[in-house]
Amino acid sequence: MIPEIGHFSLIVALALALALAALSLTGAARGIPGFVAVARPAAQGQFVFVAIAFGCLAWSFYSNDFSVLNVASNSNSSLPTAYRIAATWGSHEGSLLLWVLMLSIWMLAVSVFSRSLPEDMVARILGVMGLIAVGFLSFMLFTSNPFERLLPAAADGRDLNPLLQDPGMVFHPPMLYMGYVGFSVAFAFAIAALLDGRLDATWARWSRPWTTAAWVFLTIGIALGSFWAYYELGWGGWWFWDPVENASFMPWLIGTALIHSLAVTEKRGAFKNWTVLLAIIAFSLSLLGTFLVRSGVLTSVHAFATDPKRGIFILCFLAVVIGGSLSLYAWRAHRVEPGGRFELLSRESMLLANSVLLLVACGAVMLGTLYPLFLDALGLGKISVGPPYFESVFMPLMAPAILLAGIGPLVAWRRGDAAQLARQLRWVAIAALLGALFVPLAFGRWAALTSTGLLLAFWILAGTLTALVVRIKSNAKINSAFLGMLLAHAGVGVFVIGITLVKSYETERDLRMAPGDTATLGGYSFRFEGVHELPGPNYAAARGSVTVTRDGETIALLAPEKRIYRVQQNPMTEAAINGGISRDIYVSLGEAVGDGAWTVRVHIKPFIRWIWFGCLTMAFGGLLAASDRRYRAARRREDATAPDATVVRGSTA
Amino acid sequence: MKRFLLPLAIFILLVGFLAVGLKLDPREVPSPLVGKPAPAFELPILQQPDKRFTPGDMRGKVWLLNVWASWCVSCREEHPMLVALSKRGLMPILGLNYKDKGDEANAWLKQFGNPYDLSVVDADGRIGIDYGVYGVPETYLIDAEGVIRYKQIGPLTAAILEQKILPLAMALKK
Numbered sequence: 135m136i137p138e139i140g141h142f143s144l145i146v147a148l149a150l151a152l153a154l155a156a157l158s159l160t161g162a163a164r165g166i167p168g169f170v171a172v173a174r175p176a177a178q179g180q181f182v183f184v185a186i187a188f189g190c191l192a193w194s195f196y197s198n199d200f201s202v203l204n205v206a207s208n209s210n211s212s213l214p215t216a217y218r219i220a221a222t223w224g225s226h227e228g229s230l231l232l233w234v235l236m237l238s239i240w241m242l243a244v245s246v247f248s249r250s251l252p253e254d255m256v257a258r259i260l261g262v263m264g265l266i267a268v269g270f271l272s273f274m275l276f277t278s279n280p281f282e283r284l285l286p287a288a289a290d291g292r293d294l295n296p297l298l299q300d301p302g303m304v305f306h307p308p309m310l311y312m313g314y315v316g317f318s319v320a321f322a323f324a325i326a327a328l329l330d331g332r333l334d335a336t337w338a339r340w341s342r343p344w345t346t347a348a349w350v351f352l353t354i355g356i357a358l359g360s361f362w363a364y365y366e367l368g369w370g371g372w373w374f375w376d377p378v379e380n381a382s383f384m385p386w387l388i389g390t391a392l393i394h395s396l397a398v399t400e401k402r403g404a405f406k407n408w409t410v411l412l413a414i415i416a417f418s419l420s421l422l423g424t425f426l427v428r429s430g431v432l433t434s435v436h437a438f439a440t441d442p443k444r445g446i447f448i449l450c451f452l453a454v455v456i457g458g459s460l461s462l463y464a465w466r467a468h469r470v471e472p473g474g475r476f477e478l479l480s481r482e483s484m485l486l487a488n489s490v491l492l493l494v495a496c497g498a499v500m501l502g503t504l505y506p507l508f509l510d511a512l513g514l515g516k517i518s519v520g521p522p523y524f525e526s527v528f529m530p531l532m533a534p535a536i537l538l539a540g541i542g543p544l545v546a547w548r549r550g551d552a553a554q555l556a557r558q559l560r561w562v563a564i565a566a567l568l569g570a571l572f573v574p575l576a577f578g579r580w581a582a583l584t585s586t587g588l589l590l591a592f593w594i595l596a597g598t599l600t601a602l603v604v605r606i607k608s609n610a611k612i613n614s615a616f617l618g619m620l621l622a623h624a625g626v627g628v629f630v631i632g633i634t635l636v637k638s639y640e641t642e643r644d645l646r647m648a649p650g651d652t653a654t655l656g657g658y659s660f661r662f663e664g665v666h667e668l669p670g671p672n673y674a675a676a677r678g679s680v681t682v683t684r685d686g687e688t689i690a691l692l693a694p695e696k697r698i699y700r701v702q703q704n705p706m707t708e709a710a711i712n713g714g715i716s717r718d719i720y721v722s723l724g725e726a727v728g729d730g731a732w733t734v735r736v737h738i739k740p741f742i743r744w745i746w747f748g749c750l751t752m753a754f755g756g757l758l759a760a761s762d763r764r765y766r767a768a769r770r771r772e773d774a775t776a777p778d779a780t781v782v783r784g785s786t787a
Numbered sequence: 788m789k790r791f792l793l794p795l796a797i798f799i800l801l802v803g804f805l806a807v808g809l810k811l812d813p814r815e816v817p818s819p820l821v822g823k824p825a826p827a828f829e830l831p832i833l834q835q836p837d838k839r840f841t842p843g844d845m846r847g848k849v850w851l852l853n854v855w856a857s858w859c860v861s862c863r864e865e866h867p868m869l870v871a872l873s874k875r876g877l878m879p880i881l882g883l884n885y886k887d888k889g890d891e892a893n894a895w896l897k898q899f900g901n902p903y904d905l906s907v908v909d910a911d912g913r914i915g916i917d918y919g920v921y922g923v924p925e926t927y928l929i930d931a932e933g934v935i936r937y938k939q940i941g942p943l944t945a946a947i948l949e950q951k952i953l954p955l956a957m958a959l960k961k
Contacts, residue, residue, distance in 0.1 A: 374860045411794060418798075425805070445809045453802050460795035467791040504804070511807035520858045644897040703945060705867045725870065725900045735898055 137202050137281040140190025144281075147183035147238075148271040150176050154264035158257035163329070165254070173257040174245040180267060181238040188235045191280050192222045201287035204228060204280050210293035210701050212672040220303045221294045226428060226444075227280035232307060233424065234270045236315040237263065244319060244344075251340060258326035259319075266318055269451045277444045293672070293701035302362030310355030310382055314420045316348020317385060320392065321417035324410045325459055328466045333406050338399035339765070341413070345396060346760040349389045350753045356382055357749035364742075365709055372745060375524040380503045381423030387496040388416040391489035393756075398485050402547060404473030405486065412489065414463060418456040419496070425452055426503070479550040484542040491535040498527045536590045536630065539623055540597030544604065558600050565596035577639050577740075587634030595627035618759030622752045629748025635741040642738070644724070648731040656738040658719060659683045665723070665732055673697040673706075678723045678732060682712060694723040694734075718742050820935050825852070825927065826917035830907035833884050833892055840881075840907050842933060849959045850879040851952070852927040853903070854915065856887040857895035859923040865942035866899045872948065873902035878956055882906030885915050885923050928952055930959045 154176035161169025191204070195218045200206040208225045209218055223232040241263050248256045274280065323341040327333045359379070364372040373379065392412040399409045425448045476482040502519045544558050569592030570585040598620050605612055645653050649664035663679040675697045682690045692710035699706065709722040717740045724733030820826075829841045842852075853869060855862045873880050882903035884892045889908065896906075909915055918927070928937040937955055939947060 376860055407791070415794075449802065449805055449809060452805075456798055457795065457802070460798050464791040464795050504801075507808040508804055511804050520856075522858070644894070705871075724898065733897070733900070 136190050136193050136197075137199065137283065140187040140194075141279065141281040143183040143187040143190065144271060144275055147180050147187065147234075148268065148275060150180040150183065151264045151267040151271055154180065155261050155268055157261075158264070159261035162254040162257040162261065167253075170253050170257040173260040177238075177241040177245040177260045177264065180264070181242040184231075184235050184238040184271075188222070188231055191228060191231060192219055194281075195219060195222050198291070199287075200289070200291055201284055203282045203284040206284050206288040206291045208291065208294050210291040210672060212700070213291075213294055213299070214671050216301075216304055217294055217299050220298070223307050224294050224298050224303065225280075227274065227278045227282075229307065229311075230270065230274050230278055230428075231280050232311055233315060234267060234274065236308070236311045237267055237270065237318060239312075240316055240319050240348075241267070244322075255326055255330065255332070258329055259322040262322040262325045263318055266322075266455065269455065273444075273447050273451065277447050291701075293699065296673070296697070296699040296702060296704045296706045297366065299672075299699070300362060300366050302358060302366060306355060306358040306362055308355075309351055309358055313348050313350070313352025313355050313389075314382065314385060314423065316344070316351055317389060317413075317417040317420050319344040319348065320413045321459070324413035325462065328410060328459075328462050331466070331469065333410065333470050335400050335403050338396050338406075338409065342393075342396050342400060343760040343762075343765045345389065345393055345413070346756045349386070349393055350756040350760065352382070352386050352389060353749055353753040353756065356386060357746050357753070360749075361746050365711055372742070375502070375521045377503050378423075378427050380499050381419075381426050384496050384499055384503075385416050385419040385423065387492050387499070388412055388419055391492035391496075392416050394485045395489045398482050399473070402474045402476070402482060404476065404482055406470045406473060407467045408486075408489070410467065410470075411463060412493075414456070414459050415493075418452075418459075419500075421448075421452050421455060425449060474548065476547070477549040479545065479552055479555070481542060481545045481547045481550070484538050484545055488535050488538045488542065491531055491538070495528060495531040495535070498531060499524065502527070533586070533590055536594050536626060539626060540594040543601035543619065543623070544597065558604065559597075562593060562596040562600055566590075566593035568592075574638075577635075579639070581638060584634055584638040587630055587637075591627045591630035591634065594623055594630070598623045598627065613762055613764070615759045615762035615764070618755045618757070618762070620755070621758060622755030625748045625751030625753075625755055627748070628744050628751055632741050632744030632746075632748055636739050636745070639740045640737060640742075643736055645734045645736065646727055646731055647734045648729060651731075653736070655736055656717075657684060658689065658738065660721070660734075660736055662732070662734060664730055665726070668695075670697065672701070673699040675708075676723070676726070678721075678734070680710070680721050680734070680736075682719055682721075690719065692719070692721045694721045696723045713743060715743065716741060820919055820927075821938055823935060824933050825929050825935050826914070828907075828909075828914045828917065830883075830909060830914060833882070833889065833906040833908050836889070836908070840905060842929070845879065845881070845929070846933060847931050848879060849928070849930050849956050850881060851956075852881050852883055852918075852929060854883045854885050854918070854920050854923050854925040854927075855906075856885045856923045857891040858887065861942045862924045863899065865924055865944075866902070868943055868945060868948060869902040870900040873904075877953065878960075879904045883914065883918075883920075884908050885920060886910065886912045926952075928956060928959075 154173060157169040158173035158176070160166070161172065193199075194202045194205050195209050196215070198205070198209065198211045198218070200209075204225050204227050205221075208228070209221045213221065221228070223229045241260060244256070244259060244263070248259070251259075320341050323337065323344070327337045356379075359382070360372045363374070392409065395405050395409040395412050398405045425445070428444060428448060502523050505519050540562060541555070541559065544555060566589050570589035573588050574580040574584050602612075602620055605616065641656050643653065643655050645651075645660075647653065647662035649662060652659055652661045654660070659682070661681045661683070663681060665676050665678045668675045668677045675695045677693050677695045680692045680694070681688060682692060690712035692712060694710040695708040697706045697708060698704070707722050709720055711721075712719040717738055720737040720739055722735050724735060726732050825842050827842060829839050832838045832840050855866075869880060880902050882905070884906045886909070892906070892908075896903075907914075912920070918925075924942055926939040926943055927935050930936050936959060937952060939952070943952075
């Protein structure tokens with residue numbers, strides 16, 4: 135019964151989304167207040183029904199209802215409860231439902247937090263988002279129904295892919311999707327503004343907090359995924375340039391460019407066309423990413439069983455949504471009035487250069503991701519593109535972007551003061567050079583790439599600090615948008631330090647160890663105590679124990695595991711990590727080589743945590759910027775003048 | 788107006804490629820080589836670079852040729868399966884180390900285990916072209932006459948191994 139309620143709720147949600155898209159877009163175009171008024175309640179109703187559907191699917195997983203095909207193929211009665219719930223989005227159908235749920239949450243948020251916007255604008259925004267919801271809901275209902283029954287019911291399920299049985303699975307996909315889908319808000323704002331012709335600074339101010347919020351979620355989602363890959367896969371790496379990773383990284387790059395471009399449009403009224411285009415591209419890449427992952431045109435470690443019908447459906451949807459918005463752009467963009475003028479040395483030109491660099495970097499990632507497909511489609515043979523391409527193309531593009539990010543906050547809008555900038559940059563340059571020269575000395579080994587990385591990192595950190603000092607000295611007010619920007623830039627610096635030091639100074643050893651053997655690496659001693667069998671809830675594990683000591687003092691007892699999951703019989707490596715600010719000690723278990731001896735791999739990864747700490751700092755900076763008072767102030771003013779809006783909210787809460 | 792059409796034009800081109808791409812399955816491309824003799828080669832052996840190997844050495848045996856590289860992420864996915872298979876000793880498994888560096892390849896085998904009776908080095912990918920390798924990993928089942936009987940593009944899965952490759956190998960052995 136519960137799955138049928140879920141299925142029915144999806145159908146109701148589709149009907150509501152259709153009504154929302156049709157009525158509110160027509161209403162806004164023709165100026166029919168009754169139609170426009172439908173937007174908010176319809177969006178909220180759609181949220182309620184999608185949430186019910188999601189709850190029903192989660193319940194089917196929770197209660198082990200193996201008469202639902204999706205549950206039978208992706209869960210198992212011995213699967214721990216948290217993973218049973220996470221398995222809700224572990225399958226193709228379930229992850230689409232999560233996608234739509236996230237979209238509905240964003241629509242709900244827009245419907246609640248948009249009282250400062252004109253009614254017809256809200257109607258257009260929600261209408262565009264409703265159109266997207268129509269596409270995805272019908273995709274689910276027609277090709278990938280998550281509630282499909284399996285008759286007769288299976289006795290037990292085929293289990294969730296062991297790779298996904300991890301706390302990371304509980305948090306990573308919702309965060310990532312929240313970010314991915316969040317760009318639909320900026321997209322809907324852009325389309326609404328193009329339809330309306332009101333493409334101005336106010337539009338940019340409305341879009342900014344939404345875009346930044348989506349970007350924050352995406353940043354956290356990507357960082358979580360990277361951290362998960364680091365400790366779960368047992369390879370010790372943290373980024374593999376896998377097509378699916380790239381699919382989430384491309385919208386991030388464009389989202390970053392968009393945030394910066396929006397700043398110019400809001401403050402100076404410039405780059406309007408460019409900003410709109412970036413908003414369209416950011417969400418288009420989210421859709422493209424969904425297509426790449428869900429259609430199976432590319433092979434990847436994330437690849438799932440696929441069905442060509444689904445691919446064609448998403449591709450048509452992609453063509454309609456993106457093709458439609460780019461046509462609208464081509465049709466309307468030339469009418470947009472040019473913004474304020476600016477000199478070559480100005481914050482505008484810095485931000486423009488940065489967003490172009492980010493766009494080009496995104497293009498390079500996209501080329502590498504799709505190149506095998508292009509060649510194949512042209513009949514020129516089949517190839518795969520590996521990390522060497524991405525590293526050699528991506529790094530040189532990001533280096534100038536980071537240099538610019540260090541300078542940007544110091545340069546004035548419209549026209550910068552070259553002499554003053556030179557004075558300020560002197561200190562930044564000295565700090566960066568000192569850091570680049572002396573930090574490698576502390577590690578005892580120098581390499582050109584190490585110094586380059588550190589130079590960039592210290593450059594952006596020192597530049598950011600200088601910008602803060604300059605602002606404090608000038609007695610200007612420091613708002614949270616400014617602070618958030620500085621924090622995010624500092625996060626980039628921290629992130630670059632992490633990458634540089636890990637790449638330069640990580641050490642590893644592969645050892646054959648019998649119980650009682652000791653090995654040393656980087657000043658640490660590792661004593662292998664042996665391996666014992668340990669049954670888990672749905673797997674059998676061989677757990678090794680390794681005592682790590684330094685100067686006779688015990689630092690950690692590490693227990694790396696090798697697990698065999700009972701249902702799918704896949705072996706999984708669970709690395710054991712002793713984390714710290716300045717280094718991670720990472721131990722993973724290889725193979726048994728007889729007589730109680732095992733191959734053991736130990737890594738020392740200096741400063742690797744800084745990579746994720748840097749990402750979190752960026753995300754926190756974004757959060758701070760999005761919560762700036764000037765976005766809230768506008769809303770509070772409207773609160774007083776629009777008492778009826780609370781009634782709407784109260785009726786659906 | 789014209790320059791604003793550029794993004795649309797690029798996008799239409801992209802959709803064209805994606806549409807063609809949908810028809811191509813990157814995993815199951817029927818190889819023209821199935822049923823044909825395995826292309827000959829003579830390549831140095833990874834662990835003993837002064838020795839060379841040719842497929843002719845395997846005459847009379849049913850064997851697997853697995854194309855791998857240390858830079859290939861999907862190889863790590865299938866690797867435990869190959870290691871487990873090699874322990875069962877059902878048939879020889881040979882590796883074709885594709886466009887890789889010797890020290891990195893050796894380190895990789897050390898880390899993940901070496902299921903291969905031996906690996907040959909195809910540093911510039913020339914032999915890969917003869918075999919129609921388009922992505923790593925790929926796996927070929929070659930019979931006692933030196934004829935390719937099965938080709939797997941992309942990582943092996945337990946299902947493919949147990950249901951397709953092993954039964955076929957057992958049948959060929961008889």
